[in-house]
Amino acid sequence: MKTIEFDEERAKTIFGLLTDFWHMARPLIKLPQDRLPLLKDASPEELANYLFFLAIFQRGGVISDTPSDAVHRIYATRPDLFDPFRVARMTKDEILRAIEVETVLGYKIEEFAQAWIKNARFLVDRFDGNALNLVDAPDFAEAYGRVQKKLYGIRMKIFSLFVIWLQERGLVRRFAVVPPPIDFHALRLLISTGVVKTENLEEPIPAKILDTKTAKEYPQLALALVGRTNINVNEWVTDSVALGCMERIEKFGYTHLDINPGMWTFSRNFCSKARQNTLSRRKSRLLDPAVLWAEPGLWGKTQDACGVCPVSKYCRRVFPSGPYYRFGRLVPIERLDRFAADRLIAYPEEPEKVRLKLIVKFLTRDGNGHAVAPPQRTAVEQISLFVDP
Numbered sequence: 001m002k003t004i005e006f007d008e009e010r011a012k013t014i015f016g017l018l019t020d021f022w023h024m025a026r027p028l029i030k031l032p033q034d035r036l037p038l039l040k041d042a043s044p045e046e047l048a049n050y051l052f053f054l055a056i057f058q059r060g061g062v063i064s065d066t067p068s069d070a071v072h073r074i075y076a077t078r079p080d081l082f083d084p085f086r087v088a089r090m091t092k093d094e095i096l097r098a099i100e101v102e103t104v105l106g107y108k109i110e111e112f113a114q115a116w117i118k119n120a121r122f123l124v125d126r127f128d129g130n131a132l133n134l135v136d137a138p139d140f141a142e143a144y145g146r147v148q149k150k151l152y153g154i155r156m157k158i159f160s161l162f163v164i165w166l167q168e169r170g171l172v173r174r175f176a177v178v179p180p181p182i183d184f185h186a187l188r189l190l191i192s193t194g195v196v197k198t199e200n201l202e203e204p205i206p207a208k209i210l211d212t213k214t215a216k217e218y219p220q221l222a223l224a225l226v227g228r229t230n231i232n233v234n235e236w237v238t239d240s241v242a243l244g245c246m247e248r249i250e251k252f253g254y255t256h257l258d259i260n261p262g263m264w265t266f267s268r269n270f271c272s273k274a275r276q277n278t279l280s281r282r283k284s285r286l287l288d289p290a291v292l293w294a295e296p297g298l299w300g301k302t303q304d305a306c307g308v309c310p311v312s313k314y315c316r317r318v319f320p321s322g323p324y325y326r327f328g329r330l331v332p333i334e335r336l337d338r339f340a341a342d343r344l345i346a347y348p349e350e351p352e353k354v355r356l357k358l359i360v361k362f363l364t365r366d367g368n369g370h371a372v373a374p375p376q377r378t379a380v381e382q383i384s385l386f387v388d389p
């Protein structure tokens, strides 16, 4: 039988590090939900309803800034779309016309419009049009149980995210424990650092992926993947990891309000800049150690994130995003530790100072890759409190 296993000691260690990381990083980072366009005097109900609609756009495998920024822009011209009573009287086509101006919302735009209207109607019919009533329950499990399979496109991951957004703003004080939303970023960090053990979920990728529509678009990558070990990620995997994390966060005395953003930000800002987490220039080769040793040019000239990563000593395997985004598969690659060699070659002087500056560079980006520049000195000082000497 397939099971998700946790390494208890490692979970305790990594959750502790992520908590410290998040306490240090929080003032330096702007999350998508920090840029809400609502007026300061918006009521708790208006704020909760806005977050409810915003959450719809985080479905799929990755939580991201891009759709959030688009939803913020939609609000600027059409605030009526965030009033469930008014939306409930609209047609799906009206919603579609209003949101399709945001092309970044992509090919799922029809589904988003559907979710927008169906969920507004559900909110009006069952919860008096007030998203705060969704969390009027003694615990997360009961709140989620009341809406499970009734909200369109909102499953546990999205519902958790919505609850956490409310909690971050003090709009709900219940629910001491909430399963952290497990998207690609969270999952790969948990597996890379050995918190989650997936050996019994791993199996070779079957040749039948060559028959898929995606394989027609990415034939070289599809060929490169056949036969490689992978984890086929599905809802059972992400929900099991989320519930397992929730149990251990509580057991070790941490909080999901630190672990969730800490995990997401860490993987998004550091792991996504690990050289081996990208594909080669031809977009088809996975950068196994043997490939990099044979063609060192593939490593590139700039320092990658692993070389300055504060948890690298726990990280044995990396998971490039390409196979996941395109085929829904987590494909492990043995991590090649080039840290010492890179420092010697690229940064002969004051390596520790350079390392801190690089950490700041990686850390202070938003999800769209834009620098969110805090004063450099403050950032370096903050980070030096966290990073091992």
Ligand code: SF4
Binding pocket: 189, 192, 193, 270, 271, 272, 274, 305, 306, 307, 309, 310, 311, 312, 315, 317, 318
């Ligand atoms: S060593 Fe690299 S892949 Fe591993 S956790 Fe750090 S940045 Fe991520």
